[in-house]
Amino acid sequence: MQLVNLHPPDRRRPSLLYLPGLDGTGKLFYRQRPGLAHYFNLLALRLTPGPLPDDWSAIASVLHQLIQQQWELTRPLYLCGESFGGCLALVYSCLYPQEVAKLILVNPATAFDRRPWLQWGIPLHQWLPNPLQTVTTLTGLPFLAAVERLQPQDRRQLLNAMRSIPPAIVAQRLTLLQNFNHQGLDLGTISAPSLILASQRDLLLPSVEEAHKLQAHLPKAMVKILPHSGHACLLEKELSLQRILQTAQWLPELILLNKNS
Numbered sequence: 228m229q230l231v232n233l234h235p236p237d238r239r240r241p242s243l244l245y246l247p248g249l250d251g252t253g254k255l256f257y258r259q260r261p262g263l264a265h266y267f268n269l270l271a272l273r274l275t276p277g278p279l280p281d282d283w284s285a286i287a288s289v290l291h292q293l294i295q296q297q298w299e300l301t302r303p304l305y306l307c308g309e310s311f312g313g314c315l316a317l318v319y320s321c322l323y324p325q326e327v328a329k330l331i332l333v334n335p336a337t338a339f340d341r342r343p344w345l346q347w348g349i350p351l352h353q354w355l356p357n358p359l360q361t362v363t364t365l366t367g368l369p370f371l372a373a374v375e376r377l378q379p380q381d382r383r384q385l386l387n388a389m390r391s392i393p394p395a396i397v398a399q400r401l402t403l404l405q406n407f408n409h410q411g412l413d414l415g416t417i418s419a420p421s422l423i424l425a426s427q428r429d430l431l432l433p434s435v436e437e438a439h440k441l442q443a444h445l446p447k448a449m450v451k452i453l454p455h456s457g458h459a460c461l462l463e464k465e466l467s468l469q470r471i472l473q474t475a476q477w478l479p480e481l482i483l484l485n486k487n488s
Contacts, residue, residue: 228279228289233260233269236299241328241479243267243305244294246312247274248336248459249400250388255309258381258462262469266478268301272312276392278399283407287319294326303328305477306419307468309461310336310432311400314407317441320417329477330421330445331468334429334458338437339404370430373457381462414444421448422475426456434458449475 230244231253243263245256251274260269272290280286294300306327308316313335320327368374372385392400423445425438435452442448451471453460460466472478 228275228286228293229273230270230293230297230300231273232299233257233271234264236268236301238268238299238301240266240268240301241303241305242300243269243307244300245269245271246290246306246308246315247272248310248312249397249404250392251311251400252388252391255384255388255459255462257384258464258466259468262467263472265481266469267305268299270297270300272315276396278396279403281399281403283314283318283403284322286315286403287322290315290319291323291326305329305331307331307333308335309333310458311404313337314404317412317414317417320419321412321414324416324418327417327419330417330419331472332421332423332438332441333461334424334426334432334434335437335441336404336432337407337441338433339401339407341433370458372459372462373426373428373455376455376457376463376465377459378464381464385459385462414441415446417445419447420477421445422471422477423448423450424460424471425450425452426458426460427452427454428456429458431458451475 233256245253247253247255253271253273256271263269304327306316306320313332314337316330316332320330374382423438423441425434427435438450442450456463456466461468
């Protein structure tokens, strides 16, 4: 695990740390970077190809160590977790509530264990994209995104990111998701305001239903329904996280870089 800068840092700005989905590359935030770069130091968590700890708390502990070591990561900290990263964001915010100023959850995969195909015994890693299964990758793309809302290059980026995961790592991350249970977390300890983005057309997870369930347990949570979006909504050209945060009055003061600053 490592933290990577997505934009030249400016220590006058707060930080927004992106926790990625199942791909773990941290590279699929690029659509949102231009709109947010004037407001935040943008960083992403990158999961290395090796296995993660088998316990969410242990993963959060490693993340905490990385955050403490990263000098570019200024405070306050906005934590933005997408899908798999949404689970990690919740665990981290429970364990280290004083570290998180604002919590953004994007189609968090907290309901993964309740999807019907798991009950039917269909192992997801047989169709999720990986280097050995290109055909089923293309077949599975509509589950990952609202395809018509992605530009061709964005579809390629999504597929390439998912193909980069070795099958054994896919299986381990899916097991982590299957074992995740937010009811075992004391969500009431999260002091940060939360914004939950839920895609109405998410075919992978029941994101809208789950968003309202999480809202009932988080002390200061808002839900924003994305009526036309699929699971990987942050890749959609029409979706702007900057505008969503602006509407929620969550954007910090605009600070522009210049030669005299």
